Amino acid sequence: YVFVAPADINIVNAWWTPTGADTTANTGSYRTLKLVNAGADGAGTTVIGSIVSTVTRASNVPVAFSGSGSVASGSAVGLSNHSDGTVLIAGRVSVTYQLQ
Secondary structure: OOEEOOOOEEEEEEEEEEOOOOHHHHHHHOOEEEEEEEEOOOOOOEEEEEEEOOOOOOOOOOEEOEOOEEEOOOOEEEEEEEOOOOOOOOEEEEEEEEEO
16 A cells, blocks of 8 residues: 545545656556555555556656545555556555645
């Protein structure tokens, strides 16, 4: 999980910043990253934003998620990734939000 919402919030922006090596070695298995509203029980799957990687991502260069959404107080915001191939390189997620 990325964080638990401290109050009812609207996700305004989100970024994923790869911190591992550039992804050029993994061009056969680009990743789709999804920022999800996982709910209070952590099982929710509502997509707040996504990144569909079809190009090489440089290390330490933020990539913006497309989309936005609201999250209820106490609900988890999570990150999921999907691919047929290699593991996701190391990275971090940054989020800005507004209180509702």
